[in-house]
Amino acid sequence: MKLVIAVIQPTKLDAVREALVRCGVERMTVCDAQGYGQQRGQTPSFRGHEYKTKFLRKVELEIVVNDDYLDRTIDAIASVARTGPDGSIGDGKIFVMPVDQVVRVSDLVRGQGAV
Numbered sequence: 742m743k744l745v746i747a748v749i750q751p752t753k754l755d756a757v758r759e760a761l762v763r764c765g766v767e768r769m770t771v772c773d774a775q776g777y778g779q780q781r782g783q784t785p786s787f788r789g790h791e792y793k794t795k796f797l798r799k800v801e802l803e804i805v806v807n808d809d810y811l812d813r814t815i816d817a818i819a820s821v822a823r824t825g826p827d828g829s830i831g832d833g834k835i836f837v838m839p840v841d842q843v844v845r846v847s848d849l850v851r852g853q854g855a856v
């Protein structure tokens with residue numbers, strides 16, 4: 742089992758969710774996140790005054806998948822979350838980590854059946 746953490750633009754959330762459902766991934770946790778990478782924040786203007794925002798709004802998806810769903814999950818997120826044919830800075834990141842054990846709290850099922 743793997744934990745897939747995807748940090749994406751908030752405007753892409755619905756499209757990514759729909760793509761994941763189409764490939765059979767229907768369970769996920771979504772959290773609001775703030776951060777920056779290569780773009781180093783923004784310098785917007787409000788009522789004629791410029792101000793620096795240190796963090797940009799992002800959305801974090803946390804998805805635990807069985808190993809046979811890993812590639813299709815990554816492909817679905819990566820293909821839909823990019824902006825334009827070549828992507829651009831700020832499109833996001835996907836992290837994959839191993840999961841040692843899962844326990845479903847309602848009936849105490851353990852392992853892959855709990856996912």
